[in-house]
Amino acid sequence: MRSSMHKFIELEQSFPRLRSALARKRDFAEIDEVFTASASSAQASRCEQCAVPFCQTYCPVDNNIPDWLMLQAEGSARAAWERLSEVNALPEICGRICPQDRLCEGNCVLERAGHGTVTIGAIEKQIAEHAFASGWVTPIHPPFEREGSVAIIGTGPAGIAAAIRLREFGYRVTMYEAHDRAGGLMIYGIPNFKLDKKVVQRRVQWLCDSGVSIELNCRIGEHKSFAELREQHDAVLVATGVYSARRLSITGEDGRGVVPAFAYLQHSDRCYLGDKLSDEQHLAMSAKDKRVVVLGGGDTAMDCVRTAQRQGAKSVLCLYRRDRASMPGSRREVAKAEEEGVSFAFLYSPLSLLGASSDATNSGIITGVRMQKMRLARAGADGRTLPIAIAGSEEDFASDFLITALGFEAEDLRTRFSEPELPTSDWGTLVVCKPSMRSSMGDVFAAGDIVRGASLVVWAVREGMDAARGIHAYLQKAPLSEELFDQQKDGQEHSRGLIA
Ligand SMILES: Cc1cc2nc3c(=O)[nH]c(=O)nc-3n(C[C@H](O)[C@H](O)[C@H](O)COP(=O)(O)OP(=O)(O)OC[C@H]3O[C@@H](n4cnc5c(N)ncnc54)[C@H](O)[C@@H]3O)c2cc1C
Ligand code: SF4
The missing domain is CATH 1.10.1060.10 (Alpha-helical ferredoxin)
Incomplete structure (x- = not known):
């Protein structure tokens, strides 16, 4: 054992200084x-x-x-x-x-x-x-440029990780991004207090300096077709993430005062990044001076409650339908939210919205949410305890700003891309083989949340790097050893469990 190591006995653990x-x-x-x-x-x-x-x-x-x-x-x-x-x-x-x-x-x-x-x-x-x-992170200069051009749809961590490795191999790489900024959920989604936007922008700039082209405001399936992309490039990586928000399925949920988590966080990020937004947008999307209720118990819900606190909400309450121990997110994030003054109530599931719920035109702002008390039964097929409604246990919570953070699902990419051959699972995610991340379409690969379902940045990075190696082998006509990526086993097992 080197003498420089093994110091855990004499040296106490410490973390970097946390602001109060x-x-x-x-x-x-x-x-x-x-x-x-x-x-x-x-x-x-x-x-x-x-x-x-x-x-x-x-x-x-x-x-x-x-x-x-x-x-x-x-x-x-x-x-x-x-x-x-x-x-x-x-x-x-x-x-x-x-x-x-x-x-x-x-x-x-x-x-x-x-x-x-x-x-x-x-x-x-x-x-x-x-x-x-220290200036050690210099732009990529591959030893030689290779024949072969790769299209990457999506500039989140999966797309970026793949672009880095493909550029290192010497391929021409073009990324296509639906939004006006690159970075995926790292730029629109994950709040600045967890990940400084400048850190993401620095990496994106470095990628451009390394010779990667990024076409912003280009949604494949709308501004450019998937078929066109396949004609123009030798391989295509789909790294589009998952963005369809799970719905509450109660009357009035599209009304005023009810906001899905992604739209809420994106608005907050745009404010932070200095975008000019209208007064109506601020009024509809800011938590300032409002009584905020967030539905959900995952990391996205924690990001919403902590953002609402920073925006100056009157009060912030998180309602979750299971108990504290069953919360799917990081314990550390929950602890930080509590330190910052967020309240929690457990074993509640939404029944109806108050105020706007009876208004079919959705013109009124909600005044609250009616919740039903739950109890936990034995574990279900997914190994998690099952929340069961307790009859006659309704309780009303006052709120004029309700954020729904119930998780995300894949959009229907077959329709979006007008490509019926695209192999999709029952969950709408793309079916690929691992470790190459190649689909049955041969030149089409996929990585990140669109393969595994809502998950983590580090898994997107892993799969982006794997996909780059898979694409390299494919373009070099090298043999690929492959087995089917099992969405249930390989994906959900490690997912963030955003399902509230
Ligand atoms: C609020 C929130 C907080 C999170 N916090 C954490 C955290 O703390 N730690 C962590 O590890 N993970 C966190 N995650 C999860 C993490 O952000 C995702 O797992 C990760 O970003 C997935 O990467 P991706 O590259 O697959 O997709 P994304 O990051 O979603 O990127 C996909 C990109 O593709 C673009 N796109 C989609 N469709 C098209 C199209 N048709 N044409 C062109 N572009 C398209 C999108 O605009 C987007 O930019 C969080 C997620 C959310 C929602
Ligand atoms: S990349 Fe791996 S080592 Fe680094 S923080 Fe994530 S889990 Fe830990």
Whole structure:
């Protein structure tokens, strides 16, 4: 064992300084600081250097964590960065927003033994930030340019990770993005206080400097056809994510004062990014001075409640239909929401909207929501406890701004792309083989949420990198060893469980 390591006995675990809840609520800045180089090296030296590192096993990109922790602890910052970026195309982002408590850190042996996990995510973030600040992250210059052009639909983490690796191989890469900014949910969705937009924009700029073309405001299936794309490029990667919001299915849900989570968060992001929006948009979409109720218990719901607090809501209440222990998101995110003053009530399911519910024209603003008390029965087929309604247990909650965060589903891509051959699952996700991520259409590949269902950035990164290797093998006519990606097993098992 190197003497620089194994320091968990004499050195206590520490995280980067977290701003006070009061200060956090006043702005949208990231809530924690970056470790100093010395703190990062010291914390890295706590690593036990396990022969079988569970942190790595539970990291979706199979990050060789003990290796770069040791390099960082020894003061070899550049070597640590090189080792880290070999396996993870977006370490500066994963270090910030992976739910480490459920992945690498939750499975660190030190955590299990009660010493407190090595703070892997924070060290990863510091190594990456130090690399950017030191000018080590230079644009990609592949050793030679290859024949072959690849189209990527979608500029989220799956598309970006694939573009990085394909460019490194030397292919021409064009990305097509429906929105006016690149970054997918990292730019419109995940709030700035978790992931600074500048971090995403810096990576997108670097991608452009590396020779990747990005066509913004270009929705495939509307501004350009899928067939045209296949004619113009040698391979196509579909990385479109999942955006169809699950609905409440109660009267009045399209009325005033009821807002789906994505639209709400996107509006907030646009405000933060300085877009000019009308007074009507602000009135309809801002939580300022409103009594906010958020329905749902996943990470998206946590992002909504914490955004509402920052916008100056009068009160913020999160209602979830299961109990606290069954919440599908990260425990750390729930704890931060509570610190910031969000209230929670468990075992409630929506019955009807008050105020607007009886108004068929949906012209009135809601005044509240009627909820039914639930109890939990034995686990259902998905292994989760089943909420059962308790008859006669209705309760009203006052609200003039209701945000629905019930999860997302895939849109109907066969129709969107006018391509009936596109292989889709019962959930509308695309069916591919792993690890190549190739579909039965041969030149069409897919990665990220559109394959696995609503999941995590780090899984999108993993599949984007896998797809790049699959596309490379396909274009080089190399044999591909493939087995079917099982959406239920490979996807849902690791999904964020956004279903409320
Ligand atoms: C509110 C919220 C918070 C989250 N927080 C976290 C978190 O803290 N940590 C974490 O790991 N994960 C988080 N996630 C999940 C994570 O953001 C996703 O799993 C990840 O972004 C999926 O990446 P993707 O590349 O597959 O798709 P996306 O990031 O969704 O990107 C898809 C892109 O494709 C574009 N597109 C769609 N259709 C077309 C078309 N027809 N033509 C052109 N472009 C198209 C979209 O505009 C979008 O830019 C969060 C998700 C949400 C909604
Ligand atoms: S990529 Fe995510 S899960 Fe893997 S080591 Fe980094 S923070 Fe942990």
